[in-house]
Amino acid sequence: MTIVIEQPRLEGDVVVEKKIQNESNKVTLDGxxxxxxxxxxxxxxxxxxAESERKKTVEEFYRMNHIHQSVDFVxxxxxxxxxxxxxxxxxxxxxxxxxxxxDESDPDLDEPQIEHLLQTAEAIxxxxxxxxxxxxxxxxxxxxxxxxxxxxxxxxQWAVVGDTFPVGCAFDESNVHHKYFKENPDYNNPAYNTxxxxxxxxxxxxxxxxxxxxxxxxxxxxxxxxxxxxxAALFIIRYHSFYPMHRSNAYTYLMNEEDxxxxxxxxxxxxxxxYSKSKVRIDVEKVKPYYLSLIEKYFPSxxxx
Numbered sequence: 463m464t465i466v467i468e469q470p471r472l473e474g475d476v477v478v479e480k481k482i483q484n485e486s487n488k489v490t491l492d493g494x495x496x497x498x499x500x501x502x503x504x505x506x507x508x509x510x511x512a513e514s515e516r517k518k519t520v521e522e523f524y525r526m527n528h529i530h531q532s533v534d535f536v537x538x539x540x541x542x543x544x545x546x547x548x549x550x551x552x553x554x555x556x557x558x559x560x561x562x563x564x565d566e567s568d569p570d571l572d573e574p575q576i577e578h579l580l581q582t583a584e585a586i587x588x589x590x591x592x593x594x595x596x597x598x599x600x601x602x603x604x605x606x607x608x609x610x611x612x613x614x615x616x617x618x619q620w621a622v623v624g625d626t627f628p629v630g631c632a633f634d635e636s637n638v639h640h641k642y643f644k645e646n647p648d649y650n651n652p653a654y655n656t657x658x659x660x661x662x663x664x665x666x667x668x669x670x671x672x673x674x675x676x677x678x679x680x681x682x683x684x685x686x687x688x689x690x691x692x693x694a695a696l697f698i699i700r701y702h703s704f705y706p707m708h709r710s711n712a713y714t715y716l717m718n719e720e721d722x723x724x725x726x727x728x729x730x731x732x733x734x735x736x737y738s739k740s741k742v743r744i745d746v747e748k749v750k751p752y753y754l755s756l757i758e759k760y761f762p763s764x765x766x767x
Contacts, residue, residue, distance in 0.1 A: 521639060526620040528642035531673040533629045533654060539621070539674040544682055546766040549613055553757045553765065554750075556605050563610050579604055580744040583753065585734045596727075598756040599695040600734060603702050606676030606683070614767065626673045626703045628713055631659025636710035657715070666718035667701065677703050687765045697724035698731045708732055 560576045583600035590596050608614050609622045625638050632655050633643040648654040661670060672678050681700035684691065706712040708728055717725070 523620055523624060524639040525642045526618070527624050527673070528633075528637075528639065529645045530620060531627075531629060532646055532648045533660075533671065534647075535621075536629050536671050536674045540671075540678070540682075543609075543679055544686075546683065546686055548615075549767050550764045551767060552763060553602060553605070553761055554754060556608055556765075556767070557601070559608050559611050559613075560605070563607060576746070577744065580746065580749065582734050584744060584749065586731070589734075594756055595691055595695050595760065596731070598753070598760055599691065599698050599731065601753055601756075602680065602684070603699050603731075603735065604676060604680075606678070606680030608767070609676060609679055622675050624675065624703065625705045626675055626677055626701070627706055628659075628661075628670050628716065629673055630654050630671050631661055631713075631716075632657055634706050634710075634712040636706040636712045638705070661716055663715050664718050665716055667697075667716060667721050670716055672700070672704070675703065677701065683765060683767055684761075687762060689761050691760050693720070694724045694727040697721070698728050701728060702731065702735055 557576055557579060560579070579601050582603070583597050586593075586600045587597045607622055609617045610619065627633060627637050629648065633640065633646070633649070637643070643649050653660065677700050681696060684696060684699060689696075701707065704713075707714060707717075708725065709732075
């Protein structure tokens with residue numbers, strides 16, 4: 463199945479955006495999406511130093527994450543979960559499982575995950591009505607968080623959520639709470655602590671081991687279950703938490719030309735993933751038929767997980 467995607471327009475390496483200050487002191491982005499300036503706790507988005515009820519939980523999360531996400535750990539997880547032999551279930555059944563979980567790494571929201579999925583998807587749908595693949599990507603991008611569920615091994619949050627980064631090369635200082643990497647076993651390993659480590663410049667992100675979590679898991683699930691989503695969707699799913707790259711331009715020396723093209727769509731998607739987080743509820747039953755139709759279009763009825 464061939465899907466033609468109209469590429470977003472760039473000036474240099476920057477996605478062209480409409481930034482219009484309005485009376486509500488909000489900024490209009492891309493297709494008309496209005497980005498709030500503050501999150502549900504009254505702070506700017508992704509402010510990991512702001513004093514809030516979430517600050518200590520989030521920092522402790524990253525301490526554990528940075529200590530344990532090593533090359534050996536990632537290899538072990540990819541081997542174990544790449545078998546996709548735990549359960550068979552539909553995409554929507556998987557969405558419903560996420561009602562039980564709140565992301566401890568997120569400083570911006572403490573709502574169940576299905577709320578975030580639908581907020582993201584519906585915001586994209588309003589601004590990009592003809593890109594149904596992008597609507598579905600919004601719905602499923604965080605489904606890998608089912609790794610928290612007992613059916614999937616009940617992995618600890620540090621092994622499921624949070625910003626992602628390559629392992630096998632030096633940990634860039636743009637990573638959130640970078641100081642905790644000093645306790646990672648790879649930090650002082652000469653095979654892994656140089657700029658390129660085990661990689662070569664321009665090798666392509668497909669050849670890079672990312673820290674283990676919901677992004678890489680959902681990417682494996684979608685790919686191995688033969689989804690017909692375009693490559694841009696798979697790129698978004700695997701790298702939407704790779705903030706050091708798409709926010710700080712870190713690790714770009716590992717990218718190839720295809721990565722650079724797909725990054726354009728990821729930069730657009732990221733605004734909806736980040737700024738759609740709010741306390742505004744989505745009428746699940748109202749939108750469910752539309753998303754079920756997209757799931758049927760792009761996925762088999764039951765997936766191996």
